Amino acid sequence: MLYEELMMDSGVLTKFELFKRITQINQPDISITQLSEEKSLNYQQTFIILNEINNDLLKIMKTHPSILKKAGKIDSTKLLVTIDEYRYFLLKKSVPFQFILYFLNHEEPSIDDFCQRYFVSRSTVSRKMLPLKKHVKQFNLRFGYTEANLIGDERAVRVALFNALWLGTRGTAWPFESVAFEDAERLAGAYAEYFPLSRTYLGAKELTYFAAIFLCRTRKKFFVPYDSRYDFLMMDNPYYDFERLNKELGAEQTLSPEQSKGESSFIFFLAHYAPFYTLDDDPSLFQTLHDFSTRPNLVYDIVSEFLDYAKRNIFKNEPEALDNSIIIGNLLNVMFAFYALRQPFPNLEKLVEAPKTRSKADQFLETNIHLFFEEKSQEKGSKFIYTIKKPLVNAFKNILLPIYDKPKHAEHLKVGVAFEHNFLLVSKIYQFLNDLGFVDAAPYKEELNDEYDLVISSSLLPRKKTPDLPLYFWDLSYKEEELADLYRVLQQLFEQKNIVED
Incomplete structure (x- = not known):
């Protein structure tokens, strides 16, 4: 299930998806009728939602111009709010997202206090949390309400919290009220060498979020115990510095030897828990290959x-x-x-x-x-x-x-080419088709009509004789950009031919 489907109820999700669509179109005169048909809504519903979006934009940015136009049109080129900013705006009013931020940021969180702060009933919280509860259950995690919390293996808890907060903000906001950005950034920097993430723009921001969640949880006395399954990798391995954490946390946040060992090991585990490697000259990749081998x-x-x-x-x-x-x-x-x-x-x-x-x-x-x-x-x-x-x-x-x-292992498209018999006319199209790697192209033959996935022809004569022939008309005076349209058709046919029917 997609992130927004877990976090937003149906009405808010429809609004978000409509906003996402108009950002994708990016035109000065989008028809509201067109949008309503695309989203399977009636015109009046779509118009009301677009008005709500227009009002939301003013709440986010007081000087935001209206995207509504006369004659049933909207102008998405006037959008100044990004999709990440709008998602976060909607999420801040979403019960599941509010609940996560609440128990992460507040001391002694409880369901009664949450309901009072956000003017919701316990039954509303339970109902709106249902998709998220079902999602985390597959990781043996559950939400506690007497003491508001996410409960289970603390390693999985922290990764789940990271996913929820990162995907909700994409780095555009700092949702951690109880942790200063500078503290998280300093801790992330102290361990950057272990993480391939630290060497990319968004990866470095993700690492800071991980550090913030680490600080939130440890300050609330939720700790990760050491796992003996790490022994082969981390025991007596000078690469993993188990003394570093308390030095970085300082005297006020010093952990006990047992806590420090568990939390340090978790940081090192995080450096390995996902397929992070994308660069073949990454020092952490060399270290991984060396240590495991x-x-x-x-x-x-x-x-x-x-x-x-x-x-x-x-x-x-x-x-x-x-x-x-x-x-x-x-x-x-x-x-x-x-x-x-x-x-x-x-x-x-x-x-x-x-x-x-x-x-x-x-x-x-x-x-x-x-x-x-x-x-x-x-x-x-x-x-x-x-x-x-x-x-x-x-x-x-x-x-x-x-x-x-x-292309090598899948079933190729069989394409017939019906062009005038001239090398200069056909050589470019054959080169284009052959370079794709998933097309077997050859001169068109009528007797093979039943075998073709597509016939590319500079004439409509083949279709006159065989009306249901999958023919793509190709004007010999084509422009280079038309190759992109042909590619899209071929790619769709290739995917369809290689879909597994369940």
Whole structure:
């Protein structure tokens, strides 16, 4: 489920989606009728919602110009408020988001105090929290109300809180009333070397949010205990500095030796809990590859076995693709997180990516990765895999999918080209089609009509003879930008041809 669907009720969600749509169109004369048809609303509903949006914009920015025009039109080029700013504006009035901010920022939070502050009833809170409650339950987390809180494995709690607050603000606001930005920034900077995030623009901001949540929770005396499953990686490893945390926190916030060990280990765990590596010259990637490969551990053994298996069964025509250090590092991170937690854990990607139809490439990877982990889960030392097999398979698939050559392994489009017989006229279109990698193009033949996914023709004669022929008319005096339209058609046909029918 997408983030906004968890946090917004249906009316607010409709308003947000309409705002998102008009920002995408970005035109001075968008028809309200067109918008109402797109969103399956009647004209009056759409007009009322657009008026509400117009009023909201004035609340966010007092000098904001009206986006409403006469004759049933709106002008989205006048928008000065970004989609991130508008999302945050709406979320601040959303019960689930308010509740998270409340128990994170207030001392001794309770449901009664929350209801009093925000003028809502307990039944309203319970009803509006339902989608979010269902979402966190899959990570063995639950919301407590006597003492308002999110309860469960503190590691999963903090990642879930990060996802909720980061996706709600995207760095445009500082939602932590109880933590000064400078304190979080200083703590994040002290550990930046461990995190690939610190080397990118938004990643550095994400790291500051993680630091703020760390400070919020530890100041409220919610601590992460040390996990002995970290031993192989962190014990007697000078790379992981367990003395640093108390030095950074200072005398007023000094933790006990046990608390410091647990919280330090959590910071180091965070550096590995997701497939963070994107740059092949990242020092933290080199360190990960070195540590996992030189210290005896089950994580490295499983990933190594998987890579050998994948080279034989998945990437047999291009096994060298799996020698990529970024791929190996990300598989190690994912496997380490599942090895340590042994349960599904909050996932940022699932909250921002709309569900997609499964392609044959997806199915092929998923099937083969599942076979490996199904067999692995039967082994004595790897039985823990059985309970986390589905999310583990999905995580491995998502890492491999970008390097799995879809055009090479998928079913290509069969395209007939019906142009005048002249090299200068046909050579450019053939070059364009062949460069796509997923099109098999050849001169058009009538006897193959039933086999074509598309016929590209400079004449409509083939359609006169065969009216249902999938024909794309191509004017020989085309402009270069028209190639983009042709590409979109071909890409859609390719995706449709390779969708797996459930």
